[in-house]
Amino acid sequence: MTIEAGEGRTVLLLHGIGGRASIWQPTVEALGVDHHVIAMDMPGYDGASPALDNFAAVADAAAALLTSRGIGQADIVGHSLGGMVALEMAVRHPELVRRLVIVASSPAFGSRDPAFREGFLAARQKPLDEGIGMAGVARMVVPAMLGPDADPGALPAATAAMSTVDEGAYRTTLAMLTTFDRRADLPNIMQRSLLLGGESDTTAPPRGMQRMADAMPAARLTVIPGVGHLLPLEAPDAFHAAVRGFLAEA
Template sequence: MSALPVTLTVPLWAEAGRSADPAQPVLVFLHGIGGGKQGFASQLAYFAQAGWRALAWDMPGYGQSAALNPVDFPALADALLRMLDAAGIRRAVLIGHSMGGMVAQQAWTLCPERIAGLVIAASSPAFGHSTGEFQKQFVAQRLAPLDAGKTMAEVAQALIPTMVAPAYQGPGFALAWDCMSAVPCATYRASIQALVTFEQRAALPTITVPTLCLAAEYDTTAPPEVMRRMAEKIPGAVFEVLADAGHLLYFEQPDRFNAVIDHFLKKQGLDRAE
């Protein structure tokens, strides 16, 4: 499938394609803590070629998007909705990776009428309490390199190999490094602190739109078993595991990631207008 050009609209997002029917939902890709809209170039090109309007957002504090103060999930979900308004999107299929999957869940609690479907990839419905020992250790571990004076490029160089499948050395490694290296230190710190406050387990049974919970075989951040239990709590949710991939599954296996989502969208009838 040949790639279509991806054009920048405003600094908040990158976009490709246009649906033949304006009533068809728009695909909106939401990145994780170490990501950015540029990481979804393969997805935008693929789904634009398939007839979708597809958009990848830079969360607040990423790219040229203005930062939030403070950073929390209600504010992130509100910023997402304001972006949908600015982009003229009435209803979206939210495709969220890691923290982006959490933002998608939070958005469901805020305005379910704007959401036509969910793809939650390598994510979870909760991280626990920010004052818990595990959470405090997680924050300390992730922020220790910055506290020691390391740059985000150095953080990426050390962290990314732990987040991919064993022995992975494909081209997605360089793209993931580019994305994480470009994240401002202040944004990374604020996102890590926000991550450990996320809690939406009670919302899972309320999700009434088609939902795909997509795990990765070698993901130790959002293990397949965690995502399987999550899917069981969402009425009618589909659960799949992408083999030979780690937490950065769409960087590692972009073609298979795209194909799984494409199949889900078609099977659920989301490729057709409302």
């Protein structure tokens, strides 16, 4: 599924592992005033298409979405997992990427240790193995992602979106997440880039995002106070102002 609105230069929105295109609706409306905005479901997330198990294929699918519409270049905004896909697009399809906005994300999975990877996957999949479904997982994990000053609408919006994620796609994407590592490629990503972090984010802490910004030739970090990992929903006005300002820069 995609959500599309507006006219002008194209902005492609890529959601996180527990998101859907629908989670971007406020951003589609905010940016659609002066941009052509597309929010896409990750492959498999709507249950109507197969999930993909590697970042190259997901980045290629996002690139194909643009080229199928005759779009030669776009600004890419990626949150969390979507930020990883955005980095992958910048490496694999640099000609399609005008600017990058990387939100609450990382250039690599947390550890190369196989034991850490296995423990991570076991912990994330255990609730599903016990049968609570994606709605149950959403009720468990979303509250812990929020910062102290989160907008009251962030919790119900994020919970509703995650509850509709296809379980099989979520499991496949969890495994894919543990394979990501583009740290060595950061110095080669030449697009002007804005990194946005949440002050209280423990999943993608600002200190890690600062290291990523330092490794990229044309990147800077902005930290939004009082919010956590879901900052587009937690601080929508500050988020949209930062993105719109960055995209409008000469």
